[in-house]
Amino acid sequence: MTSESMTSRHHTLTVLVENKPAVLARVASLFSRRAYNIFSLAVAPTDDPRFSRITIVVDVDESPLEQVIKQLDKLIPVVSIRELSAEGSCQRELLLATVEVGDARSELDTLLGEHKGAVVDEGQGRVTVSVAGAPDDLDRIEARLGSFGIVELQRTGRIALPRLA
Amino acid sequence: MEITGAQALIKSLEMQSVEVMFGLPGGAILPVYDPIIDSSIRHILVRHEQGAGHMAEGYAQVTGRPGVAMATSGPGATNVVTPLADAFMDSIPLVVVTGQVPTTSIGTDAFQESDITGITMGITKHNWLITKAEDIPRVVSEAFHVATTGRPGPVLIDIPKDVAQSTMEWYWPTPDDLDLPGYRPVREGDPALVREAAELLLAAERPVIYAGGGILKSRASAALLELAERTGIPVVTTLMARGCFPDSHPLCLGMPGMHGTYTAVTAMQKSDLLIALGSRFDDRVTGQVGSFAAGARVIHVDVDPAELNKVRRADVAIAGDCRLVIEEMLAALDALGLPHSADTQATPGGSPADAPTGAPAEAGSMAAGLPRERLAPWRARLAEWQERFPLVYNQPEDGSALKPQFVIEQLRDATPEDTIVASGVGQHQMFASQWWRFDHPYTWVNSGGLGTMGFAVPAAIGAKVGRPDKMVWAVDGDGCFQMTAQELVTASAEQIPVKIAILNNAYLGMVRQWQEMFYEERYSEVYLSPDLPDYVGWAESMGCVGIRVEDPADVAGAIDKANQINDRPVVIDFRTDASEKVFPMVAAGSSNDDIMVDPSLENRSRA
Structure with missing residues (x-):
């Protein structure tokens, strides 16, 4: 995932859908059938229980992007679609990582301090940390965590909202 | 009035003015078949559910009304998969109702269980698995609305047996009760784009109207005829559009594509403006896309915005119902000063001698001249191709073979x-x-x-x-x-x-x-x-x-x-004679420039 998240082929779509059964399956089935690549995906209900919001990062060139958006829009439960640019939106991901901390605990604490990360679990010489941030920041943090020795790592799909101004 | 889900379903179909349905009963759909006995709807008992689906398609194609088919769960439902896929490809409005195992058994691999909404997700415009009897009238209304509006298509309603057997308080939804917040089919075209299209129409030297199935779906045949006759622009009718413009009309060039007429195929290749109306640049029409009508600008009108710029980038892309957009184009042509068809009798394409010679008297108001006059050389070329490369076959008189x-x-x-x-x-x-x-x-x-x-x-x-x-x-x-x-x-x-x-x-x-x-x-x-x-x-x-x-x-x-x-x-x-082949032919993936004509015409000089 590292270093790819900023390529020009990545487009963040925020898709408002009806909160009904199988909506995610319809979206996934469309991507599979038309051979579009999903880079990351995050889904959750909105504050209005009738709707969910899907944030999809698609991995396509500009011209297929128009097709992706139009085909998504044809799905009956899709209410609205908006493309969010990196500059025009606030984008966040969450990272959880278990690292071999050894005798480098203080360096790890410094890293977490710089990025408002937290230790969420520890034991047997290992520490599980969580950090939330913009995708590029997480790329850099992931690289630095690598120097400690990553045992397991999980990142969420990206979520995003448009900037206010 | 308290009725069963099954009764509500049949009553809902009656409310949608369904007069006939095609189907075959089975275990999970049994409750729904009982009220059919008392219904005004004619049920035609098929011998295989695929037949029910295709019958509903045939019915829909000739009447313009949605076709209705019914099948039981599992194999009954999967037998309708082919007609659904067929109707999806050809934009035919179908409402297919399938029985499903009871809600309590869904997901247990029950007898005759299949995930038909999952299976048909990619080949229906939408589908519904009903979980409560009270949803039936609303879902049936939504299903007919979705199937018949915008780009028509097949929909499927899956009804578990226990839902059909449970009871509900009957109601009939108003349009406002439909729960389709994400469904907004387009209708009129953007006036500025329509005007731009009309200007291109009047300026073109070698235009061709590329009429597709959308003309039939939007009931636009009369509007198309008026557009063609007023502008004198020749028309090709795709396989899905045969009959939308009369074959015997002098402006009709016949079918384009892999087995289209030489003139239809070549006219598109040589044209400087393609007016695609309800057609979708299917690979059987375009041949190799890169060399398809390479010198043509494109006006593309389609009710499905996703068809615009999908295969071929359009110079003017208009999302809208074909009939409404053509009518808007005719009004735009009025505004641009194009006289009515009474003054511009279509020129027969039969022979170059029929091409108009004198300019009409009122032509002076239009800077570029009337399209009819300007198109005379183009139509003369088309007429020449028609004469040189007609459809041909040879029926031997000795009765040795039946062609x-x-x-x-x-x-x-x-x-x-x-x-x-x-x-x-x-x-x-x-x-x-x-x-x-x-x-x-x-x-x-x-x-x-x-x-x-x-x-x-x-x-x-x-x-x-x-x-x-x-x-x-x-x-x-x-x-x-x-x-x-x-x-x-x-x-x-x-x-x-x-x-x-x-x-x-x-x-x-x-x-x-x-x-x-x-x-x-x-x-x-x-x-x-x-x-x-x-x-x-x-x-x-x-x-x-x-x-x-x-x-x-x-x-x-x-x-x-x-x-x-x-x-x-x-x-x-x-x-019939097994050795007979279909010509003309463009080999799959080849350029339409490389169209193969009947061997008997091979020596004739090309365009």
Whole structure:
């Protein structure tokens, strides 16, 4: 995932859908059938229980992007679609990582301090940390965590909202 | 009023003015079949659920109303998958109702359980799994609304048995009650774009109207005729659009594409403006996309915005209903000062001598001159191609072989001109499309996008149910016929007098043609035998009249005999020449510039 998240082929779509059964399956089935690549995906209900919001990062060139958006829009439960640019939106991901901390605990604490990360679990010489941030920041943090020795790592799909101004 | 879900379903179909449905009952759909006994809706009992789906398609294609089919869960539902995929490709409005195992059993691999909403997700416009009886009237309303508006298409409603058996308080939803917040089909086109399109129309030197199935779906034939006649722009009609513009009209160039006429294909290649109306740049029309109409600007009108810029980038892309957009274009042409058709009688394309010579008196107001005048050289070129590269075949007089094209011509000339023709898929379909003369909309019923062999027999039955006042002929192949022929039992039992012409060449003819041309005549698994089955005996066993014709001299007589039989279906087994190939032809993936004409015309000089 590292270093790819900023390529020009990545487009963040925020898709408002009806909160009904199988909506995610319809979206996934469309991507599979038309051979579009999903880079990351995050889904959750909105504050209005009738709707969910899907944030999809698609991995396509500009011209297929128009097709992706139009085909998504044809799905009956899709209410609205908006493309969010990196500059025009606030984008966040969450990272959880278990690292071999050894005798480098203080360096790890410094890293977490710089990025408002937290230790969420520890034991047997290992520490599980969580950090939330913009995708590029997480790329850099992931690289630095690598120097400690990553045992397991999980990142969420990206979520995003448009900037206010 | 408290009624069961099953009763609510049938009542909802009645509220949608459904007059007929095609289906076959089974375990999970049993509760729904009980109220059918008391319903005003005619139910036609098919012999295989695929037949129900294709009948509903045929019915929908000729009436413009949604076709309704019903099947049970599991295999009943999966048997309708092919018609759903077919209707999805060809934008045919269908409402298919399937039974499902009880909600308590869903997900347990219960008897006759299949995830039909999952299976059909990619081949329906939308589908619903109903979980509460009280949702039935609303979902049925939504289903008909979605199937018939915007770009039409098939929808499926899956009803678990316990939902059909439980009770609900009857109501009928108003349009405001529909819960479709994400569904907003487009209607009118953007006026600025329409104006831009109209200006391009008037400035073009070599324009072609590329009319697709959307003309028929939007009931735009009359508007198209007016547009063509007022501008003098020639028209090609795709396989899905045959009949939307009269073949006998001087501006009609016939069918484009892989087996289109030389003139239709070449006109598009050489044009400077393609006006695509309800067509979708299908690969069978474009051939190799990069070299398709390379010098043409493109106006593309489609009710489905996703079709715009999908295959070919349009210079003017208008999302809208074809009929409404054409009417807007006509108004824009008025505003630009184009006189009405009374002043611009269409020029016959038959011969260059017919091209207009004198400019009309009022032409002075338009800087670029009237399109009719400016297009004269273009139409003269087209007329020359038509003369040099007509459709041809040679019917030997010694009776040594019966040519399929000859059969189609005889059939065409012996039946009323508004006869409905259904076809399967393959050589016979191309011969029918090429050699019939379609002068009326909604008289051609075929499987275009999906290419479903076996479509013709059930589709013809559905068409005859929809238009009992018209003569309905299916032109079928022997391979196709064997796939769905059992529905002739349905036709006999229900007294639906369709007529079937089998072009029996004892081969999967189109595959044979490709093997001959592209696989060094290595014929792999394409021979079927002319006598096995015995088509006449089979037809008679299904309650039809069966006739065999081997001699060209007997063709007309057999057709006359069939035309006089109106109390049962008729099947004619025409023994046709297996060596006959469909020409012209553009090989798959080739450029339309490399169109192969009939070998007898090969030496003629090209455009």
